[in-house]
Amino acid sequence: MPTHASLPIAGDPGLTRALAQAVATCARCGFCKVSCPTFPFGGGYETFSPRAKVYFLRDYFAGRDVLSPQWVDRLYRCTTCERCQAVCQTAIPLVALWEAARADIVAKGLGPMPAHKKLRALAEAHGNPYGEPAVKQSQWLLPEHRPVKTADILIFGGCTASYRMPSMLQTGVTILTRLGIAYAYAGGLEHCCASPLLRTGQIDVAGELIGRNLDLFARAKARTIVTPCGGCSKTLKHDYPLWADKLGKPFDARVRHFCEVYVDLLRQGRIKPSIPVEKTVTFHDPCHLGRSQGLFDEPRELLAAIPGLTLVEMARHRETSRCCGAGGGVKANYPQMAAAIAKDRLEEAVATGADMLVTMCPFCQGSFSQAIAETGAGIGLSGLEELLLAALPQ
Template sequence: MSSEPRAIDAVKDIIYQCNRCAHCFDLSWLGQSSREKCPAYRWGKFESYTGRGRFFLARALVDGLTDYDAELAQRVFACTECRGCAEHCFKYLSTTDIYAAMKEDLARLNLLPPALAAGLSDEGGLGEYHNVYQGAQEERLAWLPDFSHVDREAEVLFFVGCTSAYARQNMALDTYNLLVQAGINFTVMSDEWCCGHPYLAGGMPDKAVTFMEHTLAAAEKLGVKQVVYNCPGCQRAFRDDYGKLTGRPAPVESLHVVELLADRLDRGELTMDRYRPKAAVTYHDPCVLGRWMGIYEAPRRLLKAIPGISLVEMPRNRRDGYCCGAGGMIRYDFGDMANLAGADRVAEATGTGAEILLSACPACVMQLQQSRQKAKARLKVMDITELVAQQMRPLRA
């Protein structure tokens, strides 16, 4: 190890607080299987994949009993960052702060798993393309019907995000149309870059901040005060991570589109009664929207306002929700783990008898659609924006 200060040493105090109780992964005392909460443990089977196991590794690092190597990197990066462990930690320890510190040290030592390293690289990866799909910048707004909202001055920015812009363009369009229908004066940036969230999953917070500052500078020029997202990862980057990493809160308010629409609904400014579909649906809480940011009820309020829709909850919902396998950029190097988590979640959704599985995140929806196809499940997978866009009717023209 170089003489550079290590990130892990800065979080020593949290590491020493772990009492090794195992609540972060073993809920058998509640009559639940011990692998029901942590997708990494469910896949990896060894305790070193769990919260407590990682705390053991972290403790050995700060006590000088071990050092970083490729095997340890495997344990740290095989994690969906779902925060199931933090949610159930007996001492409310922020487990993911420990994982982030270990990732930062591993990135400095060039010990990233190979596919993730390539995806984030400055040559042929995120650093070059400014998105994780290697899409051309000029294609970023290819989904737009017209450019009337692009780069215009407005207090509200729709931050599209890489997944909507390049891989789930119908979601970009649905969100755009929802904002138009809601009568919001908003702008879209032609020079939008990735929010920086993938760099955090890869232990590169400085690069994440550089990307966030690119957006904030462009937003300031347009007079933006509020940013709306359909991707919880993008929202978290600006709502929470920017302030945590820089010590300064981002100079904009950040809202997920479901929050914005639920607020309009509560104020009587929206109705959703266009098609009256009559369907049983179930809702998958995206880990970042739910456990990371505490947004559980806004999507449910929207769904309950659609006539004919009945919401059936999965056994694991809200703070107990189970990751679909899309988080932590694990698909790059741990595809089997992502597939297992996705299959588990689709099976759970199918078990409710619902006809439609909904979520509020483009990455979750993409992952759940792939898992549904593999399982050949008789279940439609949609984002909530898609369903709401079909239903919404503005009260004001």
């Protein structure tokens, strides 16, 4: 069975052949259906389940069914959270399947959904899906930060952190600065990592953005690219090597989420959390950090190293963690469903009795920030790096 990493990129005919073989193995168990965060919002109809989508795509690949507007809509009601893929008993690479289906929908002019077209237009015009001017990209930098032009480490802020939720990025760079670790940053020149375009099937513009970032990485001579974002780190790790091959551009940098960097620093004794942070927290595993990259232990190792801090786990955590509802273009086009999924997850966090919900992805942080504001839930929200910084002596 092909794995996601071994598959060709969306839009490649080889991918369609591999997926057509994969979907034929579906055992109809329904494990994916009961695990899917978006299925409950389909009114209980089986046609909204991942299992039904697999069956539709099996028939579609075989030329026995056609893409109706209803199927297009259902195929976009997916956050690419990978929960279905994690439980699939025949190991079908389901997320690659959903993304390939979306690329096919776009290629045939039957999609994407209206909000996704806006993301594309903004990314094409401004290099980011928020439509922000490039001059604002580095607005999160603090006076104490000391980025240089070239260094082994290149900071890749990502659009959500740079323009909307900068605290994790800002704190991570503060920690590097205080340790005297050199880092480069190309503020104003970064393009969107292309995750929102790849996940919504808009691979032509995704390829353009990826190509520009690959050129930037080559110019910066980056050996290690560090980012605070689950989605950016997943995309840079998993999609960029495939696209670099396709585009004929070099890409040999090591990609790391900030949590991996902190754990290295902790194990090397270069950071020593010693100031107590007297809080009980619960940790939300971002889908694209946990299931996509296997980074479950790293955040917990960091939390365990902070004196005074107690971790209480939610019922669904690590591999079984529930999505925040934002990924895969869902928050853009189905904001009510995304908000409901975030509130469902927030309830789970509140039920632990924790003072604070902690995560390590600015996109998840945005979802929960909105959910807390809308529900008035009595729980704090923080990036893990802010707790880490609070525990470090100056």
